[in-house]
Amino acid sequence: MITLAFDTATDRCTVAATDGAGVAHRFVDGARRHAGALLGLLDETLLELGAKPGDIGRLIVADGPGSFTGLRVAAAVAKALAWRRQLEWRVVPSLLARAAAHAPPGGGKVLALSDALRGELFAGCWYVTPTSVERAGPAPRAMPPASLASWTPVDVVVGSIPPPLIAAVASAAGREPITGEAALPDARTLLALLNIAAATTLVVNPAGWEPDYGRPAEAQVVWERAHGRELPPAPGIAR
Amino acid sequence: MRVLGVETSCDETSAAVVRRDGDKVALEGLAILSQDVHRIFGGVVPELASRAHLVAIDQVVDHALAQANADLADIDAVAVTRGPGLLGALLVGVTWAKTVAWREHLPCIGVHHLEGHLFAPTLESHDVAPPFTALLVSGGHTLLLDVPAWGEYRLLGQTRDDAAGEAFDKVGSLLGLDYPAGAAVERLAAGGDPTRFVFPRPLLKAAPGPADRYAFSFSGLKTAVLRAVQQSNDLSRDRTDIARGFQDAVIDVLVAKTGAAADAYGRDLVLVGGGVACNRALADAMRHALAPHTRVAVASPRLNTDNAAMIAAAGSWRLMRGEHHGPDLDARDALPLPGLPVAGGVAA
Numbered sequence: 354m355i356t357l358a359f360d361t362a363t364d365r366c367t368v369a370a371t372d373g374a375g376v377a378h379r380f381v382d383g384a385r386r387h388a389g390a391l392l393g394l395l396d397e398t399l400l401e402l403g404a405k406p407g408d409i410g411r412l413i414v415a416d417g418p419g420s421f422t423g424l425r426v427a428a429a430v431a432k433a434l435a436w437r438r439q440l441e442w443r444v445v446p447s448l449l450a451r452a453a454a455h456a457p458p459g460g461g462k463v464l465a466l467s468d469a470l471r472g473e474l475f476a477g478c479w480y481v482t483p484t485s486v487e488r489a490g491p492a493p494r495a496m497p498p499a500s501l502a503s504w505t506p507v508d509v510v511v512g513s514i515p516p517p518l519i520a521a522v523a524s525a526a527g528r529e530p531i532t533g534e535a536a537l538p539d540a541r542t543l544l545a546l547l548n549i550a551a552a553t554t555l556v557v558n559p560a561g562w563e564p565d566y567g568r569p570a571e572a573q574v575v576w577e578r579a580h581g582r583e584l585p586p587a588p589g590i591a592r
Numbered sequence: 593m594r595v596l597g598v599e600t601s602c603d604e605t606s607a608a609v610v611r612r613d614g615d616k617v618a619l620e621g622l623a624i625l626s627q628d629v630h631r632i633f634g635g636v637v638p639e640l641a642s643r644a645h646l647v648a649i650d651q652v653v654d655h656a657l658a659q660a661n662a663d664l665a666d667i668d669a670v671a672v673t674r675g676p677g678l679l680g681a682l683l684v685g686v687t688w689a690k691t692v693a694w695r696e697h698l699p700c701i702g703v704h705h706l707e708g709h710l711f712a713p714t715l716e717s718h719d720v721a722p723p724f725t726a727l728l729v730s731g732g733h734t735l736l737l738d739v740p741a742w743g744e745y746r747l748l749g750q751t752r753d754d755a756a757g758e759a760f761d762k763v764g765s766l767l768g769l770d771y772p773a774g775a776a777v778e779r780l781a782a783g784g785d786p787t788r789f790v791f792p793r794p795l796l797k798a799a800p801g802p803a804d805r806y807a808f809s810f811s812g813l814k815t816a817v818l819r820a821v822q823q824s825n826d827l828s829r830d831r832t833d834i835a836r837g838f839q840d841a842v843i844d845v846l847v848a849k850t851g852a853a854a855d856a857y858g859r860d861l862v863l864v865g866g867g868v869a870c871n872r873a874l875a876d877a878m879r880h881a882l883a884p885h886t887r888v889a890v891a892s893p894r895l896n897t898d899n900a901a902m903i904a905a906a907g908s909w910r911l912m913r914g915e916h917h918g919p920d921l922d923a924r925d926a927l928p929l930p931g932l933p934v935a936g937g938v939a940a
Contacts, residue, residue, distance in 0.1 A: 388683050392694055392919035406695035422680055428646055429684050433691030436650050437664055560650035570639035587629035
C-alpha cells in the first residue's frame with residue numbers, strides 16, 4: 354500500500370510517497386505551476402516506488418491556510434483520488450508541517466508563518482516534540498506582524514515571509530525567523546506526522562470537505578462588513 | 593464510447609455522461625448545480641465560485657452517473673472544460689477530472705468551452721452538422737463564427753465591449769431585477785409595448801464597413817436604457833416597455849448580423865448557442881427572419897446554459913480523432929478556439 358503526501362499551500366509544490374520501505378519525493382517551485390505539475394510529480398514518485406495509482410491506500414495532505422489556488426489544487430486532487438474509493442485521507446495544517454520540520458531536537462514552541470498578502474501573515478504556533486504536537490493558542494489565521502507578539506516567547510520562528518515584513522516579524526516574535534529556501538515545506542514531513550496521532554485529522558466526508566483557507570473571500574468580507582451580519586447560506590440550485 | 597464530462601468554467605458545477613457512436617452522440621445523464629450565492633452580489637464572485645465548485649463536484653458527478661445508470665467502470669474517457677472562463681473555477685474541474693482519469697487509466701481531453709456550445713444542439717438533433725453559421729451569445733461571450741467543418745472555425749466578429757448576456761444582466765439591474773436577469777427581462781419584455789422605447793441598434797448600418805459588418809457593441813445600448821430609466825417618472829409603469837425596447841434592439845442586431853453572415857458564406861443552417869439562446873424571443877425572431885431558406889438550430893435551455901453534456905459531446909468528437917491531454921493539462925482563462933486562425937498559425 355502506498356501512502357501519498359502533498360502540500361501546495363505555498364510557492365513550493367512538494368510531494369512524497371512511501372510504500373513502507375522507501376520514500377520518493379519531488380517538488381517544483383512557482384505557485385502558477387502547481388496545477389499543471391502536481392499530477393506529474395505524483396506519477397513520478399509512484400514510478401520510483403514501482404507503484405501505480407491503484408496502489409494508493411492513504412493520503413495525507415496539507416490543508417492550509419495558504420494560497421487559495423494552491424490549496425484548491427491539492428484539494429481537487431485529493432477529492433478525485435478519494436472519490437468512490439475506500440481510501441484513508443488525513444489532513445495536517447500546513448503551518449504545523451512547517452513547525453514540525455523546524456522543531457528543536459528535544460522539542461519546543463514553534464511559530465510558523467506564511468504570506469497572507471496585503472501585509473498580513475497566516476500564523477500558527479505549536480509545542481512540538483519528536484512524539485507529540487500541541488497547538489499553542491488559537492487556530493491558524495491571518496494577522497498583521499505586530500500581533501505575533503501574543504505568542505512570545507517562542508523557540509523558533511519559521512515561514513515564507515515577504516522581505517518587507519521580516520524585520521517586523523523578528524521584532525514582534527522576539528526571534529530572527531528562518532525564512533527563504535530553508536523554510537519551504539517538504540511533504541516528507543507530512544509522512545512523519547502520521548506517527549503522531551494528534552497531528553492529523555481524518556477526513557470523514559471527502560465530498561463536502563474543503564481546505565482551511567484562513568480567511569473568507571474578500572467579497573464576503575466586504576458584504577458582511579456592510580451588512581453587519583454573516584453572508585447567508587446559498588445552496589446551489591439543481592437544474 | 594462513453595464519456596464523462598465536467599464543466600466548472602463559471603458558476604455552474606456540471607457533470608454529464610454521453611455516449612458517442614461515430615457521428616451520433618446521445619445524452620445519458622446530466623447534472624447542473626447553479627451557484628445561488630452570486631445573486632447576493634449581483635454578479636459572479638470568482639473566489640466564491642471556486643470554493644463552491646470544490647464542495648459540489650463529487651456529488652454532482654455522482655448524480656450524473658446515477659442518471660446515466662452508469663458506474664465509473666462504464667466510462668471510457670473524461671472530458672473537461674479547460675477554458676476560457678474563471679481561472680480558479682476552471683482549475684477545480686480540470687484538476688479533479690484529470691486526476692480521476694489518471695487514477696483510472698482513462699484518456700482525458702481538455703475542451704474549449706465555446707466549442708462545447710457548438711456541439712450542444714447535436715445532443716438533440718443528429719442532423720445538426722457543419723457547414724453552418726454560429727452565433728454564440730452568453731454572459732461572457734458574443735461572437736459570430738463560420739463553421740465549415742467540426743474543428744475548423746472562422747471568427748467573423750465579436751463584441752467590442754459587453755457580451756449580450758452581460759447587457760441583459762446590467763439592464764435587469766437598472767430595472768430592479770435580481771441577477772441573473774436574462775429570463776426576467778424576457779418575461780417583462782413579453783408584456784411590453786414595442787413602440788414606446790425605441791433604442792439604437794448598435795453597429796447595424798445599411799452599408800457597414802468591413803470592421804463593423806459582424807461586430808457587436810452593447811455598452812451604448814445599455815447607456816441609452818440607463819437614460820430612459822433616469823428620465824422615467826414612473827419606472828414601475830415604464831419598465832416593461834423599456835425591457836421590450838431593449839430586448840428588441842438586441843435581437844434585431846443579433847438576427848441581422850447572423851443572417852448577413854449566413855448569406856455571405858452560403859450557409860443554410862444557423863446555430864444559436866449560449867445562455868442568451870434560452871431567450872425564446874431571440875430564437876423565434878431568428879427563425880422568422882431566416883425562413884424558409886435557412887434552418888435555425890437552438891438547443892433546449894438546459895443545454896444552452898453552461899453544462900457538461902456539451903463538453904462531453906465536443907470532447908468525445910476530439911477523442912474519436914485520437915486527441916487527448918496528459919497529466920500536465922492546465923486551465924486557461926483565455927484560450928483561442930482550436931482551429932481558429934491566430935497570428936502565426938492555427939490554434940491547437
